[in-house]
Amino acid sequence: MFIRPHISASVTHARLTLSELGYAFDSTNGTLLNTTTGGRYEFEVYPGNKKRNLKLYNMLADAASRHVTELLTSDEIGMQAIAVPEESLAHTSIFITPGALECANLVVLCTGHGPRPGVWAWNVLVKEGLRAGSLIPYIQALHAQGYGVLVMNPNENIVAADGQPETYANIESLGKTTEIRGNETPDEHVGYVWSRFLRDNHAAKNIAFVCYNTAGISVANLLKYDFDRFVQKCVGIAFIDSVHSSFQMTAQQMVWLAHMAKQWETSVEPADEPIENPNIGCPAVSSGNDLEMREMTPFLCKDSVVDFLDEKFQAGHINEAVMVAEANEIEMAGVELVDSIQDANQQAGDEGHSGWAM
Structure with a gap:
């Protein structure tokens, strides 16, 4: 499920890095790993504490995103x-x-x-x-x-x-x-x-x-x-x-x-x-x-x-000529549709019916 990060004021001001949070992208396959355990990120870091887990996720999302931006200008x-x-x-x-x-x-x-x-x-x-x-x-x-x-x-x-x-x-x-x-x-x-x-x-x-x-x-x-x-x-x-x-x-x-x-x-x-x-x-x-x-x-x-x-x-x-020709066909089809509706309205009126609304 998509989760939008919400960083606290202190975290935003500090702009914690992945290293400071204890994570790094693996240099081989780019997976985000815990630098202490070597394992992949898992949401349930703190069992039963959804608020704390969400806070860590949000901090990681922000830090990882900023890291990607830095990578763009890397060697x-x-x-x-x-x-x-x-x-x-x-x-x-x-x-x-x-x-x-x-x-x-x-x-x-x-x-x-x-x-x-x-x-x-x-x-x-x-x-x-x-x-x-x-x-x-x-x-x-x-x-x-x-x-x-x-x-x-x-x-x-x-x-x-x-x-x-x-x-x-x-x-x-x-x-x-x-x-x-x-x-x-x-x-x-x-x-x-x-x-x-x-x-x-x-x-x-x-x-x-x-x-x-x-x-x-x-x-x-x-x-x-x-x-x-x-x-x-x-x-x-x-x-x-x-x-x-x-x-x-x-x-x-x-x-x-x-x-x-x-x-x-x-x-x-x-x-x-x-x-x-x-x-x-x-x-x-x-x-x-x-x-x-x-x-x-x-x-x-x-x-x-x-x-x-x-x-x-x-x-x-x-091809501009092809584009114009096909566009003209679409416009003509639209005109013909309007004409057919008008004809149907006229016929319905002649027969005492209300016809189609235009």
């Missing part, structure tokens, strides 16, 4: 932190592989509601480790393919009194905070990064997105509200358990989404088996997740997602 991963909006103001950071913003093919990774940058889900990170709970395997796989990689940071929207970026999950224990200008919400952060680093970046000719959960809404909004410029840049979107909707999209937007995007969903069906989801406007497939934690889905579908991105980069941008 092992080698990413560069870029301050947003800028270092002289209250700010947080996004992360890029070396030269990513000059790469012709760029992949943007965006997590859902809650976690710090580089983390898919707190509970998976603590219970299953770096391989399943962090973005690091995606970053390494995509970088190995020659793509530039940019990691967004949609959840660090405030800065604590000591200048450190924080998430709203900890706001009750932080005291005075400052909102990060232009990045006050996850949606605004995605829009800010798009407009400042991506939209007008002439070097990054082909951009693809990987969006988990609520991040799908933010990226779908780019498609809705900056359509002309978005389709000139974007060659594909990999949604993972996204909760976006194609409702109120134009015909051209729906055609683009149907051709250029794909969703991986938590399902016990075999991996890559088609799944019906009429709300999202694009093909959907199963992640093959038959585990208890739906937050394992990004890890389970990684290889399939990377294959999809490879295909999209090779195929390039949508």
